[in-house]
Amino acid sequence: MSKTNRSSFRLVSMFVVFMLLLVTLTARLVFVQGLDSRHFEALAADQRERRLVLAPQRGSIYDRNGSELAMSLDMQTIFANPHFISDPKAAANALAPILGQSAESIRTRLTRKAGFVYLARKVEPSVATAVKDLHIQGVDTVAESKRFYPAGGLASHVLGFVGTDNEGLGGMEMRFEKLLKGLPGALTMESDPTGRPIPAGHFSRTAPTAGSDIILTLDREIQYQTEVILAQAVQTYKAKAGSAIVMDSRNGDILALANVPTFDPNDVASSSGESRRNRALVDVYEPGSANKIITASAAIGSGVVKPDDMFKVPDNLRIGSKVFHDAHPHPVENLSFAQIIEQSSNIGTIKAAGLLGKERLYSALSRFGYGKPTGLDFPGESSGILPPTSSWSTPSMGTIPIGQGVAVTVMQIVNVYATVANHGVRVQPRLVRALVDENGKPRYTPEGARREVVKAATADAVTKILVRVTEGEHGTGKAAAVPGYQVAGKTGTAQKPIPGGGGYSGYVGSFIGFAPAGDPALVVGVVLDDPSPIWGGVTAAPTFKQIMQFALRHLGIGPGSVLQNEGTPLPTPVRSGGAPVPSPSTPSD
């Protein structure tokens, strides 16, 4: 090959090589910029873009008058990136006195092989400021919301509590978790490798939606007094536990709901499961003589009995294999039906129930709400126990009319009395008065659904009988009388079934009543677990009186019209003396 040809060959070869390179680069460019651009765009965005979740403000919970019962505040959480801690020991020694932790535990966390460790969560802003003033590289703070209950343990069983991450774990906090927590927002921005935002870069912010606020039907003052009075009663009568409910019978609003033992939701960690249980809604008990209001309503409503019908009442009666007794021995007495209820005679009530029949009795218990949820929709609320008539034995017509063999919650029995107070119309109870959205617009919850359970005339007749319990010469609930007011109510002293079956052990004392009897407004129910003495008329009745007296005064409810009891005077039965001692196998008042 001549010299010229060799030069030309080299030139052409180089040209071909460079052209190939150029084509390859061009092809790669087309591929990267065009065909596969989205993939690389995403990779680049992923490197540059930072997405921060903006936590929403949890909604507050108020009482019916707008007083805060639960609210959230921004606190500071202190964290560290161990990779950037140059001297963990020195840092731990500096942080320990400020955080109130041991230097050793802090040092352990600062030497972990992790990019993020918590040092202290949700502390006061002053603590965070003190930490920042140390200027320790690798230690920083971030705002975190914390739940507070400014009234301490007030209404704790209704409010519930939240976990570390502000999720509702009980009560209304759990029931309305979705509404209270709101919707998180997002902050998307481009940042450099050190994390600093690029001012001219892509920036978008979606504001978080704050949670809705909830206005309860509770009245803070009535709630407080109820809790104090109930706690005193449990202590005075050495009861194991107690529950009390105050309800407006006209619209179903629950003004107070208290349980003992109780807890402080600001310090859930030091409370027990027992103290956190909302007994008034979750636990069931056999109501005893307080149940006689249903037997009376059914008997009068169906026309088998009138209040002044006379009965021969011995102090014991055999039904099937069981013998039932009155609370104390007595000779055979002539008692009106009204007197039977006034004196809480078991035998008289059983005889009246015998005229009623089990189907009509069962129907009445069911219509009054036994065996069904009240409609409050509270987490863990029990429906109670109402066995079907197919499972009733012969003695059941002795036990069930006097409130043994069925089980109810305190809320259910209070609702029964509210129905009678409301002239036979059952109003569904409610705990929530209104929801308030993030713009402050309230949405009032409708009053509870209404349903006629018994005729008004029947309810009014039963009310007059119940007034005799607190005003009659032999009324068992005279300790529940509120000076200046007519109170209608019923005592209860019921045996407690042994868990798992096998008989009874211990007693539950109760008094459920409403006032003013002539124009009922409030219903109060008090239930004490194993009080001493056992009688509801001696323990629960005076507790009822204190709570009802305060609630009536606080709400400015006057005595109202007075009910007049009709009927001719009846002979006063002669009773044997001495303290009544119930037979162990007999359900008593």
Next chain:
Amino acid sequence: MSSAPRQIARPRTQPRRRPVSGRPLLRVIDGGRASADTAKRRSTIIFLTWSAVAGAALIFGIVLLNVFVAQASFKLDDLQSQVEQQSNEYRRMRFEVARAEAPARVAEAAAALGLVVPVTQEYIVGLPMEHQARVAEEHVSGDQLALKAVLDGEP
């Protein structure tokens, strides 16, 4: 390969003419092409210069706008941060008020001052109008009745 240079004929020139009636003789100055080129060059330069200036101004303006936007976004961030701080401060104050108003705290303070919950209570109940009038008359003296009649305008 070289060759003898060609002889180029000299251009024939027009004889100089005498000007008629004293007007100055006009002659064509052959600078058209050159001056057009110069003018064109000049206008191009002017255009390019202005374009450059406009371009620079535009770029400067965009940069300045970006600076303002960045400043505004920082200010917005700062204001939002202030709003959040103030909101939190407001909520903190409401919390302090709620805590101070808590019934347990009020009861404790009242007890410390020696206050007690009243045991008895009296009620003042509103009377119907006709009953009020009768009660008033029963407890009013003759002079007061006479005064009342004058005040009421009765003879």
